Amino acid sequence: MRNRFAVLIVFALAVSSALAQSAPTWTPPDPATKKLALDIFRQLIEINSTDSVGSVTAVSKAVQQRFLDAGFPASDIFLGGPNDRKENLVIRYRGTGAHPPVLFIGHEDVVEARREDWTTDPFQFLEKDGFYYGRGTQDMKESDAILVTTFLRLHQEGFKPDRDLILALTADEEGGKSNGVEWLLKNQPELMKAAFAFNPDGGGVELQNGKAISADVDASEKLYADYQLIVTNPGGHSSLPVPDNAIYHLADALQRLQNYQFPFELNAITRAYFEKLATLEPAQTAADIKAILATPPDPAAITRISVSPEWNSTIHTTCVATRLQAGHANNALPQMAQANVNCRILPGHSREEVRQELIRLFDDPKINVKYVDNGGGIHSGAPDSKGPPPVALQPEVMKPLEKLVAVYWPGTPVVPDMATGASDSIFTNAAGIPTYNWSAIELETNDVRAHGKDERLPEASYWKGVQFWYQYVRMMTSGD
Numbered sequence: 011m012r013n014r015f016a017v018l019i020v021f022a023l024a025v026s027s028a029l030a031q032s033a034p035t036w037t038p039p040d041p042a043t044k045k046l047a048l049d050i051f052r053q054l055i056e057i058n059s060t061d062s063v064g065s066v067t068a069v070s071k072a073v074q075q076r077f078l079d080a081g082f083p084a085s086d087i088f089l090g091g092p093n094d095r096k097e098n099l100v101i102r103y104r105g106t107g108a109h110p111p112v113l114f115i116g117h118e119d120v121v122e123a124r125r126e127d128w129t130t131d132p133f134q135f136l137e138k139d140g141f142y143y144g145r146g147t148q149d150m151k152e153s154d155a156i157l158v159t160t161f162l163r164l165h166q167e168g169f170k171p172d173r174d175l176i177l178a179l180t181a182d183e184e185g186g187k188s189n190g191v192e193w194l195l196k197n198q199p200e201l202m203k204a205a206f207a208f209n210p211d212g213g214g215v216e217l218q219n220g221k222a223i224s225a226d227v228d229a230s231e232k233l234y235a236d237y238q239l240i241v242t243n244p245g246g247h248s249s250l251p252v253p254d255n256a257i258y259h260l261a262d263a264l265q266r267l268q269n270y271q272f273p274f275e276l277n278a279i280t281r282a283y284f285e286k287l288a289t290l291e292p293a294q295t296a297a298d299i300k301a302i303l304a305t306p307p308d309p310a311a312i313t314r315i316s317v318s319p320e321w322n323s324t325i326h327t328t329c330v331a332t333r334l335q336a337g338h339a340n341n342a343l344p345q346m347a348q349a350n351v352n353c354r355i356l357p358g359h360s361r362e363e364v365r366q367e368l369i370r371l372f373d374d375p376k377i378n379v380k381y382v383d384n385g386g387g388i389h390s391g392a393p394d395s396k397g398p399p400p401v402a403l404q405p406e407v408m409k410p411l412e413k414l415v416a417v418y419w420p421g422t423p424v425v426p427d428m429a430t431g432a433s434d435s436i437f438t439n440a441a442g443i444p445t446y447n448w449s450a451i452e453l454e455t456n457d458v459r460a461h462g463k464d465e466r467l468p469e470a471s472y473w474k475g476v477q478f479w480y481q482y483v484r485m486m487t488s489g490d
C-alpha cells in the first residue's frame with residue numbers, strides 16, 4: 011500500500027540543542043546483526059514475488075529455512091496456501107503465555123517491475139550512494155526483513171517474551187486473487203489468534219529535507235469500492251439526435267458527482283489526529299481545525315480544511331470518476347455510456363449504503379449503478395460489509411512506541427491517523443484483531459517510490475527500523 015505520505019503538513023516542534031544533547035539516542039546494530047539483516051533483505055529482494063511470474067512460496071520457503079536453521083521447532087512453523095505459488099508462512103515464537111499473543115503481518119508479494127523501465131535490474135539488490143535499490147525496498151520487503159531479523163535475533167539471545175509472537179508473511183496484497191491474510195484467517199484461524207496486530211505496510215516517519223515531521227500510526231482505514239455506472243440506449247443515426255442520449259445522461263450524473271460532498275464525519279482516530287494537528291499547525295489552520303472539532307462543526311471551516319486532498323479524504327467518504335467509455339461510431343447515437351467511480355468509504359458505512367446514496371444523487375432511472383467485485387484481495391468484498399471500526403489506541407502499544415519515537419526521532423509527534431487507502435489490516439480488523447499500521451521506516455515525503463521505478467530505501471532508514479523493532483518488541487513483551 012503505502013500511498014499516504016502525501017500532503018500532511020505538519021510543522022515540527024523545534025527541539026533545543028540542549029534537549030537533543032541530553033536525550034538518549036539510538037545506535038546502529040552490531041556487525042553480526044548488520045550482516046544478518048542485510049543478507050535477509052538482499053535475499054528477499056532477489057526472489058521475484060510478482061503475481062505475473064514470481065513466487066511468494068519461494069520467499070516463504072527461504073524464510074522458513076532460516077527459522078529451521080535457527081532451531082525453531084518445525085511444529086511452530088506453518089507453510090500453506092491455496093496453490094503452489096501462493097504459500098504463506100506463519101512462525102510462532104513461544105513466550106511465557108502470561109498475555110495473549112501479538113501478531114505481525116507483512117505481505118511478501120511486490121508490484122510488477124519491468125527491467126526496461128528501471129535504471130537497474132529491479133530484482134537485483136543494489137547498494138548505491140547511501141540507498142538500497144530493488145523492487146520491494148519500500149513496499150514492503152524491508153519490513154519483512156526487519157521482522158524476520160528481529161525474531162531471529164531475540165531467539166538467538168534466548169529472549170523469552172511474556173506472550174507468543176506470531177509472524178505471518180503472506181501473499182497477494184498488491185494484486186492477485188489469493189490474499190494470504192484472508193486465506194489464513196479463514197483456513198488457519200487458530201494460528202492467527204492474537205490480542206492485537208502490527209502491519210508495517212503503512213504508518214511510519216515522514217521526513218522533509220532530512221527532518222522528521224511526524225510519526226504516523228494508522229489505526230483505521232477506509233473501505234475500497236468500485237462502482238460501474240452504465241446507461242444503455244437504442245441509439246440511431248447521429249443526423250437525427252433526440253434528447254434521450256446515453257452520453258448526456260452519464261455526463262449529468264458525473265457532474266452531480268463532481269459537485270457533491272459526502273457528509274462530514276469524524277471517528278475516534280480522525281478526531282485524535284486533528285486534535286494533535288491543532289497543537290502543531292500555524293494559528294489560522296489550528297483555528298479551522300478547532301472549528302471542525304467543535305459541536306456543531308463550522309461548515310466554513312470544513313470547506314477550508316477540505317481544500318487539502320489528504321484532509322478532505324480524512325473527513326469525508328470520497329467518490330471520483332476514474333474511467334470513461336462510450337459510443338461505437340462517430341456518426342451514431344451512443345448505445346452505451348459507462349464510467350467507473352472509485353469510492354473510499356469511511357469506517358462504519360457499507361458499499362451498499364454508498365451505492366444507494368449515488369442512486370439518490372443521480373436521481374435518474376436511466377443510470378444503472380452496480381458495485382464491482384474485483385474478485386479477491388483488499389479491493390473486494392461483500393457489498394453489505396462495513397469498514398471495521400477504528401482501533402483503540404491501547405497504552406501497552408502506544409506507550410513504548412512513544413517512548414522509542416522520542417529516542418529515534420526526538421521532538422517528533424506521534425500522530426494517530428486513518429489511512430485513506432486500504433491494506434491487509436482490513437482483514438485482521440474485520441476478524442476482531444485490532445491492527446496498527448506502523449513501520450518505523452523513515453522516508454522523505456518527496457521520495458516515495460513504492461510501486462514506482464527505481465524503488466529505494468535510505469540505508470539509515472533500514473538500520474533505524476532494524477533497531478527500533480528489536481527494542482520495541484522487547485519493551486512491549488518484557489512483562490514490565
Ligand SMILES: [Zn+2]
Binds near residue numbers: 011012117149150183
Ligand atoms: Zn504494501
